[in-house]
Amino acid sequence: MTGVRGARYDGIADWYDGYNEAAAGSHGAELARLLGPGTGRCLDLGCGTGQYAEVIRSTGRVPVGLDRSADQLRLARRRVPAAVHADAAALPFADAAFPTVVAMWVSTDVDDFGAVLREAARVLRPGGRLVCYGVHPCFNGPCIENRDDGARIVHPTYRAAGWHPAAPWWSPGGVRSRLGMRHVPLADLLTAFPAAGLVIDRVVEPRDEPLPYALAVCAHRPGA
Numbered sequence: 001m002t003g004v005r006g007a008r009y010d011g012i013a014d015w016y017d018g019y020n021e022a023a024a025g026s027h028g029a030e031l032a033r034l035l036g037p038g039t040g041r042c043l044d045l046g047c048g049t050g051q052y053a054e055v056i057r058s059t060g061r062v063p064v065g066l067d068r069s070a071d072q073l074r075l076a077r078r079r080v081p082a083a084v085h086a087d088a089a090a091l092p093f094a095d096a097a098f099p100t101v102v103a104m105w106v107s108t109d110v111d112d113f114g115a116v117l118r119e120a121a122r123v124l125r126p127g128g129r130l131v132c133y134g135v136h137p138c139f140n141g142p143c144i145e146n147r148d149d150g151a152r153i154v155h156p157t158y159r160a161a162g163w164h165p166a167a168p169w170w171s172p173g174g175v176r177s178r179l180g181m182r183h184v185p186l187a188d189l190l191t192a193f194p195a196a197g198l199v200i201d202r203v204v205e206p207r208d209e210p211l212p213y214a215l216a217v218c219a220h221r222p223g224a
């Protein structure tokens with residue numbers, strides 16, 4: 001698609017695919033549980049290299065990937081041949097086109113999380129479901145330092161919403177020291193769902209770490 005601006009993940013997709021593989025395997029099981037069985041097309045917003053496509057298929061749905069990075073899509077198309085090059089904040093789909101939308105680990109990377117949720121709500125059918133799964137803003141992200149003993153230090157940048165190009169405690173060579181990261185504080189993140197016209201059904205802290213890394217918000221478009 002033309003008109004998609006250059007993307008941060010262009011040029012690192014091959015590296016990212018290997019880097020992300022173990023995490024995608026583990027969080028994929030949680031995504032399958034949150035989705036449960038279903039049918040129809042499932043839009044995977046910010047699909048990256050398509051590492052959740054097989055999980056979506058395993059629930060009975062047909063994945064449709066979408067990402068702003070042409071490089072990520074080059075790999076995603078091995079898993080989802082029809083993946084679309086587009087901006088999640090300006091989706092090239094008709095209103096009410098999908099019964100299910102997922103967004104895995106995108107709140108940290110999209111420029112306007114609220115706009116992405118508004119577009120997700122628009123393309124969902126009335127009654128359609130969104131699973132938005134990603135960084136837990138209180139226990140993960142630019143204000144959090146992981147200690148070797150499993151404790152985490154919260155630095156007083158929690159309220160600094162927006163793009164963080166660097167943090168002294170990010171491990172060298174990790175995705176965040178390469179790219180930076182957007183921080184969406186918890187209240188902003190949760191408030192963005194009703195602001196987009198979505199109804200929150202469940203908020204989940206997946207996996208069983210003593211301190212969660214991830215937060216999942218399951219929501220639906222009202223009106224069925």
Ligand SMILES: C[S@@+](CC[C@H](N)C(=O)[O-])C[C@H]1O[C@@H](n2cnc3c(N)ncnc32)[C@H](O)[C@@H]1O
Nearest residue numbers: 009046047048067068069087088104105109110
């Ligand atoms: C942390 S990666 C997650 C990839 C994939 N969802 C996963 O979990 O394996 C974030 C992805 O969001 C994509 N992205 C960032 N901004 C976007 C936008 N405005 N529209 C579509 N994709 C976007 C990036 O290119 C990248 O592939």
